[in-house]
Amino acid sequence: MLSQRVSKHEDIFFLREHNDYDEPRDYFLIHHRYCSFNETEEREIEFIEYDFFATSIFCEKGKKKFIIDKLNDYHPYGNIPSEKIDLFSGAVRFFPPEDVIELEAKTSPHRDDAEKCS
DSSP: OOEEEEOOGGGEEEEEEEOOTTSSEEEEEEEEEEEEEEEOTTSOEEEEEEEEEEEEEEEETTOHHHHHHHHHHHOTTSSOOEEEEOTTSTTOOSSOOHHHHHHHHHHOTTHHHHHHHO
């Protein structure tokens, strides 16, 4: 059986950049919505859940700004909200800040399910 998460460019709602001035490579997280689908025993596709998660992006040193600029250039809602923190510290959080989660829940195209996530 097939199980898949589907996310589109406009589903990105928050960027968390690593303060990586002293690292050998660049690193950031994109927080985005996704829809999860499953194939049933009858070979039909069914919607399972709507949620959000973070994807880690590692890239060549100096390329992070270029990649983030491209994400912002093509994002249908303007610049994606972001923050810069040390992602390797003991207090790293893979969830966006609470105010961003609340904003996501209020503005999501899948609002009912997003409110369940916050």
